[in-house]
Amino acid sequence: MGKPTKPATGRAVTIKDVAREAGVSAMSVSNVLNGRGRISEATANHIREVVERLGYRPSVAARRLRLSQQWTIGMLIVVEDPDFLSDLFITAQVTGLTNYLTANSYSLILRGMKPSDFRTTGLFQDIEADGMVAILSGDRVQRDWFVRELSALRVPLVLLQEHHLPDQPDCAIISQDDFDGGRQVGRHLVERGVRSGWMLMPHVEWPAMRARMDGAASAFADAGLPELRIVDCGDESFDVSYQATLAALEAGPVPDAIIGGNDQMAIAAIKACRATGLRVPEEIQITGFNAFEIWRYVDPILTTVRSAAHALGERAAKELIARLQAGHFKKREIVLPVDFQPGKSTRMPS
Amino acid sequence: MGKPTKPATGRAVTIKDVAREAGVSAMSVSNVLNGRGRISEATANHIREVVERLGYRPSVAARRLRLSQQWTIGMLIVVEDPDFLSDLFITAQVTGLTNYLTANSYSLILRGMKPSDFRTTGLFQDIEADGMVAILSGDRVQRDWFVRELSALRVPLVLLQEHHLPDQPDCAIISQDDFDGGRQVGRHLVERGVRSGWMLMPHVEWPAMRARMDGAASAFADAGLPELRIVDCGDESFDVSYQATLAALEAGPVPDAIIGGNDQMAIAAIKACRATGLRVPEEIQITGFNAFEIWRYVDPILTTVRSAAHALGERAAKELIARLQAGHFKKREIVLPVDFQPGKSTRMPS
DNA sequence: CTGAAAGCGCTTACAG
DNA sequence: CTGAAAGCGCTTACAG
Structure with a gap:
């Protein structure tokens, strides 16, 4: 209540605004918000109250630049069909991946591509992510090209449904049996x-x-x-x-x-x-x-x-996040079991 | 060739590295890369050659912070099914959206959620995007809540398959008939x-x-x-x-x-x-x-x-990008036609 | 045609 | 327990 303290719309509230309003330094605000450093409970509560009142939301872009971490995973789907999510096997993997990432505060950037787009350099150079997951298709030459381009991003890479481990070191493959x-x-x-x-x-x-x-x-x-x-x-x-x-x-x-x-x-x-x-x-x-x-x-x-499509996506997210924390993949080849399911389109045993 | 000029792995190549190597200022490198300012062809070519040689990739995070633009659109899908991409109607919309965005150099951040997650505040406060697209479901109370939360992001919002235009001003709805x-x-x-x-x-x-x-x-x-x-x-x-x-x-x-x-x-x-x-x-x-x-x-x-699922997604992307450029939505309610398709599960006319 | 400086909004040592 | 300063890597007026 009281007089309006929120800056005019157009300019977003920054950490400095909060600091000024609360009568503390920007650093204290940062510490409270990230639970770091030692701040007295009284000051902390006051800062939280001001954050709430001004509707302050930290700039993710600034945080990313400062920490050079993106909290983002890129997902590349290479399929012939321009409708790259029309296959349930693919969507289940994407869903498993997204759900696990979201639960761990990571965002997912999604992109579809055709195998024939290979050789079109720089197609995902604009994706700045901490790691990449890809579902590849096409012939060996095309798939190798995609793996090379993805490796050029210099972030860990997980290949879904790939059965052949590439030479690139910071790379893992996950498939089902x-x-x-x-x-x-x-x-x-x-x-x-x-x-x-x-x-x-x-x-x-x-x-x-x-x-x-x-x-x-x-x-x-x-x-x-x-x-x-x-x-x-x-x-x-x-x-x-x-x-x-x-x-x-x-x-x-x-x-x-x-x-x-x-x-x-x-x-x-x-x-x-x-x-x-x-x-x-x-x-x-x-x-x-x-x-x-x-x-x-x-x-x-x-x-x-x-x-095990959903499990595949989930596992990819899990392994990638573990890799990001550990600095290396613990296991570079993972195979998930499948489940045979008899129906009526085959006969009884003879 | 020659002696290695690329910095040791671990530290990425920055615009300063390129400038130093090329014997120019960082600003000239920036101008060449963005096609701004006047640079002599000779200098420009030299800079491009160094960029190539060092494998320089501009930091998207720094660019985003500086220009306070994200080149990113967030997509929120609210459905009961945790497998939020299992519906072909939804995936077709996502595909249409992604394809259009990619063609226009925008990235897509994807997130799924359940209607019952409404009231869990801050669920997408971490999404920093230039605009949001959402597919909502659930009852009126829940949908209204999502619209309010999304509006709090203070970016333009497009609602897919919503038939009722919300009060929020910077918001458009696209549906099929x-x-x-x-x-x-x-x-x-x-x-x-x-x-x-x-x-x-x-x-x-x-x-x-x-x-x-x-x-x-x-x-x-x-x-x-x-x-x-x-x-x-x-x-x-x-x-x-x-x-x-x-x-x-x-x-x-x-x-x-x-x-x-x-x-x-x-x-x-x-x-x-x-x-x-x-x-x-x-x-x-x-x-x-x-x-x-x-x-x-x-x-x-x-x-x-x-x-018209694919067309719906495409149109959402188009309207959102147009809104970002124009500063306002030209049309806040868009309805796409559908196509009746007779089959054999109904009879001949009597 | 080219460059030095300021600043986007954060966080991290480093002092006090 | 708290703060002033430096710096992440870009781009944009502003000079020369």
Whole structure:
């Protein structure tokens, strides 16, 4: 109350305003606000009261400059689709990351990019963060380029869903055990009498997809079955996956099973099988990967693998913050388990 | 080449290092980099060469402090689900926003929150941005509280999918014409012989959902039909929606049509109808809302309304940047059109 | 065409 | 227990 002490709008309240109003030095205000130094309770309370009354909010920019710490993590998502958050696997990772960061007073800067943007130098030079997290895609050359550019930022880097540890030292990779997931899918199918299979894969090379395929392939190989045939599903959109599978089915010969690289492709495959009159799972068995809510929508309910997407993002945040505190990554390769989840798109064991 | 001029790692290269190395003042370096002032081409080229050689990157923090501009927009998403990016309608908006911001050299800070977090003061006081964009949910009291807190940041605010313009002056709302979408759905059903209908709504009050319902209700009223009955789908998850619809159908009487507040609820309704032996669209007609890719997955393909989610996010970014430049919002209420999209879950006109 | 100086708003040794 | 001074790395009038 009393006469207005707040400076005219336009100029923000600074620590000096608070100090003057409270009759102390700026330093005391800083100490009270940051709980440092020894200040008498009486002075501290008075300062807090003035802070409240003037509506003082410390300038984050000044603090950042002074301490050369940003309390900010950058997240780069490299995907072909300009709608870079349309994939539930990605959004779950982003959510896990953001939630953990927020709980630890860090902010998240988000940016999407296409693999083909590689070679466009300086694309994230304007991101000033204490660390970076990235979800990469594209071929090896492109991914290597992104890792190099990110390393040039000279901040710790965590790569999500990357299976190959880069040479760069201040860098860690976190993935889920896609190989094991694929292997479980493969074994499940083998046990159900499958003798031949196709694998639905996107055109762009995703390390996770490859690991799933390698896992499934290893189970097939163990059973002495012929190699999986790869069906190229382009950008892995529903339409393209559907058309690709349909064309392959019509050309024949029809396999005993189709392994979707993810749920979406598996659902497209179910629809393509229906369109050609094939009954699922009686005549052909189908599996997906990820087990996001979508997997329930389809009839029959999909046999799939539950991904640890949210946990991946959370873990990335955790490891990055630990790295920032310790000065180095304790562990540079982390693999999270996945959870096989049988549904009705595969048969009972034979 | 030559002797190493780059300072030891740990200390970053500053503008002073560049100036010293190039034999000019820091000011000249700044001018060259920002294309301001008059500098001879020879000097400018020399400076650029040194910048390149030392790998100099200007400190964003220092620049921000000096110019008191952040080149950053904050995005707040208030939803019940801790997995705050699991809704495609939201992610499409975030993507549209991010893409536009990135193209205009702005960064995006992302944060999720629950409606029940309202009253937890200071939750985004640490976000220092030039402007804020928010997607709000919860009841009126909660939404008002968020708007007040956001306004306390004293930066321009854009509310997405908000239908009611708040009192706060430096604030704009952008929504799509959900009322019109609902109305088109309603008319479509009326033309197809529907005499009674249910509306599937989440428990939490979304302004967009309410507008859709009001639109559909107005079409029913125009045709002299009885009021829509609301079926509460809780958190609008698939399971809850399915169970709620199933229970309502079993209790009866069964309506001619079910209008889903979004596609997901509509798909749950289709499954619930199937479970009770009702044929869609012969015995009961069903519509959705949003038309994200998911809408194709279901059999029959959903009659729905294509949302302008990506355009909404893009527009929010555009208006915010324009506001930052002009000093005020040119238009405080913007409504984007939606696109009705007939499918096979409704009949031919009678 | 180029430079010395001041200042953005903080925090951190260092004194008292 | 409290304060004056220096400095984080930039940019902007203002001189020359």
